[in-house]
Amino acid sequence: MNIELRARRLYSVCTNQAPDDSTPESLEKWNLANDEAVSLISNKLNHNVFISVVDSHTVCSANSLWSKIHSKFAPQTFINKGRIWLRWECLKFNGNIEEYIEKCQTLLLDISSIGIVIPNEILAYSILGKITRDCNTYDHIIDNLVMSGESVARPEIVMNKLLDLINHQKTKDINSSNKESDSSKMSALLSNATSYPYKILYVCQNGKHNPKNTTHKENSCWVEHPELRPPSNRGRKKYGKQDNEAETHQTGASALLKSKTLNTTEENNLVVDCGATHHMFNDKRLFANFIETKELKIATSDPTSSLISPGKGTVTITTNDNKLVLQNCLYVPNLSKNLISLLEMFEGSITILKENGKFKIVKENIPILEGQILNNLMISSFTKHTALLTTVRSGTCWHSRLGHPSNQVLKSMGLPIPDKEHCDVCVRGKMMLKPFNSHFDKVERPLDCLHLDLHTSFKFASGFVHVASPPYTPQLNGFVERANRTILEKARCLLLESNLPNQYWAEAVNHSTLLKNLIPTPSRKNRSPFRLWTGSSPKIKNLRAFGCKVVFAVPKQKRPWKLAPTGEMGILLGFDYESPAYRVLKLSDKRVFITSEDVLLVEEEEKYFDCVEEPVENEIVSNHDLAEEESEEEQENSRNSKNILPYPRRPKALMTSSNSGNPASYRQAIRSDNSDQWLQAIRKELHTMSELNVWEIVPIPKHTKLIGTTWVFKTKQDEHKARLCAQGFSQTHGVDFSKTFAPTGRLNSLRTLISFAASHNLKFEQLDIKSAFLNAPLEEDVFLTIPQGLDLDKQTSCLKLHKAIYGLRQAPRAWYNCLSNWLATTGFKAAVSDPCVFHQKDNCPIWIFVHVDDIAIFGKNLDKFKKEIEQEFKTKLLGQANLLLGIKIHHDIDFIRLTQEHYVESVLDLYGMNDCRSVATPLIPNEHLKAATLNELEEFEKSNLNYRSAIGSLSYISTATRPDILYAVSALSQFLKKLGMNYWKAFMDVLRYLRGTSSMCISYKRGIIHEAVAYSDADWGNCRVTRRSVSGHLILFNEGLVIWKTKKQPTVSLSSAEAEYKLLCNLASEVLWFQQFCEEVELTNNSQPMKIYEDNQGCIDTANSDCNANSRRMKHVEIQLHFIREVIKNSKILLVYTPTAAMLADFLTKSVCKPAIVREMSRLNLMRLGEKGGVKSI
Incomplete structure (x- = not known):
């Protein structure tokens, strides 16, 4: 620490006090150095030491902090x-x-x-x-x-x-x-x-010691005392001769290793011997097809002893997940350890890698054998295979793995043939008519002739000659038709054997295409397409049967809690083409999952899995609507058949009668255990629509497209709710809808109104419009099909809508027009800057914030307005605002506080971080994330983590109530296409920070009236990849934080001044909007310019100057300068210099240290729930 402090010229600040007679400039430099030293020392301390030495006094003084550390950990006491x-x-x-x-x-x-x-x-x-x-x-x-x-x-x-x-x-x-x-x-x-x-120098010669040029003593000199020479050197030459003699002494076979050197502790070990002429094993049970031979004498490195082999055979072992079949292995009973002959085993060139006491034998970039090096011996462990496995099971297994090829193909591949003469799956899947005989000329090279079952404009651009067959004569295009037949036969067999539903036909076709490329073709001299194309034989050792059971590992981040199962069951659907991974159908949610190596494949002879839902027999249903619905679903509606998919895009999860979740359809709702409650909710929804005159029953108009309907069910606070929705995706623009845009309230406007209400002690209440969309009249003619639950003739009748329902594209716009028109009749006026904020000029003014059907009202007396809106709409008065837009509002005597603690807890629970260790900052200070390399990208893709969803879960928190994590979320979002595990670790750090600060809230103090001020700051060249700057600004209104923003600038800035100019341009636009909003809704009547605090004096001087003093350097930003100068001349803003240490927007542009974020959150009134002011140590 001393070295780093001295290197940064901060040691004097830690050992001395600030000079009393210093000038303001030198005092500012001293304070900057003091803050930097405190930050540096604090970041080097672990958590326990930090708590013991950092307090309210030492956090502001490097000298005090350094002295306390010395006194605590290096006291000069006796x-x-x-x-x-x-x-x-x-x-x-x-x-x-x-x-x-x-x-x-x-x-x-x-x-x-x-x-x-x-x-x-x-x-x-x-x-x-x-x-x-x-x-x-x-x-x-x-x-x-x-x-x-x-x-x-x-x-x-x-x-x-x-x-x-x-x-x-x-x-x-x-x-x-x-x-x-x-x-x-x-x-x-x-x-x-x-x-x-x-x-x-070796200068001791002729039996005499030379003390001048040596470092050893005379009594230890080997020349003068040869008997002191280490015994390991004596006799080495003689011993070497014995080794040479042993090497040349070979009879029938040889092994250079002595049996004594092979004594290892484990039984199932192999020793790789580069001098052995044969593989040798000492366990007769390992041998298959064992043949007794004449006793064969085996020479070893010890000429006085030899070994005897009474026979030989084939041994099959598995080492490091590689199955090895070793031919002509010698059975040597007295051999202490099994030997692998390196020369006998591997033909051609191989590579032996040695590192950290381990070895790996690689051939053609594929690891063949791995193990450890002990006593200079290469030793590998193996798994025994019994020699009693019959070829019937093996042949049947390979027949299934390869997609049911013929016995001739299996024989040409050197694989065993099953004993069964007829395969039931082959008979059912390959039964065809007699083939059409045709002849085609053979070609010499790949791509000389392409046989296709389709044609495109590709041939014209590439210069190919396209020869088309006559219509309705597929026999003339025999190559393609035969290939299609082969692929479809294999796919049909795969589906039949695996019992998978027909909706997985694409997976079966993909896998059968892969198998066809790996299997030899008789017409091509028993060579596979893969070999003809690449010149090398395909590797089929990793093939497994399509549809077999799979147990795959669940990543730690995806587990719901610590004791959850680490594996899930699935079904193998083949192999992924873009990466060396398996395609697995998860049984839990019926989705296709791509995983790499962490799988356990279980192959069985019988059917692997039956995921087809069997019909329920002898089921008695007394409900009349259900019986009618079932009969209607069986009929085909020709009018809408083109818009209905014959199969679901994803397989439906199996439902049980005890399912307590929300039903996904009308049929599930009336079949569930809570069918009475759901039927009651359906009747209530239909009754409401009838009361509001939402539709009328009319005959189906000619040449009119009907819009489908669906029911949506949800349980809210132990109340069952049913909502009838239109299938708006089938609407046609210009026919049954035109304009769809509808404004929604801005969070900046809501926070500004809350700050104003706190400062003026206004009431802040909330209300909800019941079935809001059903009150909005429609301008277009929209016709719906008869929904489920209405006893009407669906073939001749339909519903003509008079008012909007949920699901229509124009429904939100229609509701906004309905509400705004009614508010206008009661004296409210919408703001141009935010059309969802309404203001009523009166002796007792009222402000209204609207977000779809959620309405917040502010004012001294709200009783009159509540009575009026209850007379117009069915309204639920919720009283004092408690939960609005996912934000909890806490009211007390001194503050109105906004928090999302409940949402933070749900995010932590989603990622299993409820009990994690908290950290002091969202990101590591001064750390910059970079785009992932190819290796890091592949590693992240194998993890199968949903990073976009993770960042999305933090986005609303950072923009609604937690500006302290906004920079972290922005930094984590910049490389969504080039991610590495370091980004996921950084995301986990943000969750750890939220774990320790989940109760943080924005506080608006009551009775404080203060003019609005803004802070702007930019970190020049923040991004280490693009060198673009990061800008951040915030606006305080009545000393409460109402607006904040962090953004990476779109272009590179040539200087820090330019980066600040670009930020000022954006902030000026935000300030103009804020001023216009406050004036429109009469929150302020102050015509004074808003102060913007800026820490770049060059930026301030240039913006306030009438002419550009640095025209050569600043001409490329002149347009922005003119805009800023115009705003300043119009007295809209006033630039004020503030030191960097007092800049409140600093945390929005970079990852700051703990003391800085604590200080800035305290000044911005971000505190924990229950605090009177300031912030506890995070």
Whole structure:
């Protein structure tokens, strides 16, 4: 920390107080450095230390914070000094020089930091003394160091010399164990002398020791005392001769490894031997087709012993998920471990990779064998396969996996043939008429001739000659027709065997096409299309039967809670074409899911899964409407048949009689356990429509398109509700609808009205219009089909709408026109700046905010208006506003508070983060996310995480009540197409921040009347990829936050001043809208310009200047400058300089540290529920 503080020139701020006689400029620099030092130190502390040293005093003073850390963790007291010195005295040497020196350096640093003064000579001798006390291996090295007085002058020199001498000793030991002669040793050492930290000289010759040029002592000299030479070097040459003799001594077979070296602890281990001539196994049960032979003598590396093999056979094993079939393996009973012959096993070139004690054998970029390296031996574990598996099951399995090919095809692929002469699935799926005989000339190369079952304009652009067959003669296009037949036969067999419903025909066709490309073709000399195209044989080891059961791993982020199952059941639908992954049908929601490696495939002989819902037998239904509905559904309506899909786009989930969820259709509702309640809700909806004269029954007009209807059911607060909706997607523009736009209230307007109501102590209440759309008259003629539940003749009658219903495209616009017209008759006027805000000029004015059918009203006396609206519409008075647009409103004596704690909790529960550890900031300060690389992108795609949905869950929170996470959400949204796991981790950090601040709310203090002010800030070149700046601004009204925004600028700015200009242009537009809104609804009558606080003086000077002083540098932003200057001249805004430390919009442009976000949230009145003011430590 000292080094980093000194490097940033902040150490003086931490050790000194601010000068008393400083100028304002120097004082500002001092404050900036002080804040930076506090931020740097705070970010380096862990959570526990941060709590113990940071308080209201130290958070503002780097000197106080630094002093408190010193006093707490490095006090120069007698107790602390004694503790550190006791640790030094208890330090022991454990035999590892490098580790011992590292511990010494750490303790010496502690001794120096707390002020213990010990002479350097004593510390240096103490370091050496601990080595000689605990170990006598390095006595000669210690003696050489002690003889040199300069070497022990300081502890640092002693430790460096120790490392040098130990490295030198290691070098001598390595070279002395080499097989080369003394002369070759000398030449090798001299040629490589530059690779050592010092020059090595061997000058002890002729049996005499030379003390001048050596570091060892006379009594340890190998030349003068040859008996001291390590025994590992003696006899090496002789031993090497024995090895050579063993290598050449071969009889019938050989293995270079001694049996003693193969003693490992696990039974099912393989040892890879590059010198073995055969595979050798010691367990006879592993062999299939075992053949007894004459005893074969096997030579080993030990010439005095040999092994005997009584027979050979085939062994099948599985190692690292790879199935290996080994031919001509020798059975060697006395072999201590099983051997794999590297030369016998792999033909052609292979690659052996070695890393971190493991090895991998790769052939054609495919891992074949993996394992560990123990005692310089390559050892791999394997799984035994019994030799009693019959070929009947194996042949049947491959017949199913490959889509039921003929026995001739299986035989040509070298696969076993099933014993069954007839396959029921093949007979049912391939029964065809007699073929049409035709002949086509064979071609030499791929793409010489294409046979297609369709034609397009592609041939004209590419220069191809298209030869079309005559109409209704498919026999003349035999290649394509036969290929189609083969694909369809396989797809038909796949569906029959798997018992999947017909709606999965596309998956079966895709998989059968893949199988056709992998299977040899008899007309092409038993070569597969894959081999003809690529030149290599296809790999079919990963093939599994279509429709088999699958258990796939559920990512941790997708599990509902910690103890939820980690796997889900599914059905295999084939392989994905864009990535090496499986296509799986999830049984839980009947959706196709793409997963990679974390699957368990279970193949069975019988049918794999039956997901076709069986008809319910002997079911008695007494409800008359249900019986009538069932009979009507069976009839075909020719008028609407073109607009109805014959099959659902996604399979429907199986429903049970005990399902407590909302019904998805009218039929499910009247069949459910709550059928009485749903029927009552349906009658209530139809009665309301009849009361409001929504429709009339008329004969079906000629040449008129009828709009379909559907029922929507929902349970709200233990109340069953049914809504009849039109299928608006079938409407035609210009026929049954024209304009559809309808305005909705802006959150900025709502927060402004709430701030005004708090400052003037107005009532803030809420009401709901029942069946709002049913009150809105229609301008177009719209005709509906008879909905389910009405006892009318559907063949001759229909419903003509007089008023809108839910689902019509023009319904929201019709309701807005209806409500606004009625409000205009009662004296309300809509604002031009926000048409959903209405104002009534009166002695007791009222303001209304409308969002579809949710209405908020503000005023001193609201009784008169509530009576009037109850007379016009069916209205539910909700009293004091409590929940509006997903925002909870809390009223107390001092504040009106807006919070989304309930919504935050639901998001945390959705992603399993209810009990997570909280963090202090939404993003890591000063961290910038970048687009993912290809590898990171592939890794993220395999995780199958719905990142867009995750960001969407945070978007409304950040724009409604939580500006503190707005920059984080904006940063996480910038690379939605190039995502890596780092983005998901950053999203989780935002959730952790929300976990600790879920009760944060925007507070509007009552009785505070203050002019509106704005803050603007830009972070120049924030994006490290595009170098575009990020701008942020906010507006305070009556000291309450009402508007905020963060946005990455669309173009690159050449300077920080330019970035601020662009921000000012956007903020000026926002300020003009805010001023116009307040004037229209009479929230303010102040004609003074709004103050905008800006921390860039160059920006302020240029905007306030009549002429551009820097015309050359600023001419590219001149249009924006003219707009800003015009707004300033019209007295709409006033630019005011504020120091960067006082800029409230700073957190909207970058990820700031904890002290900054705490300070700024406090100044913006963002506090936790129940607080009187300020913010608790986050």
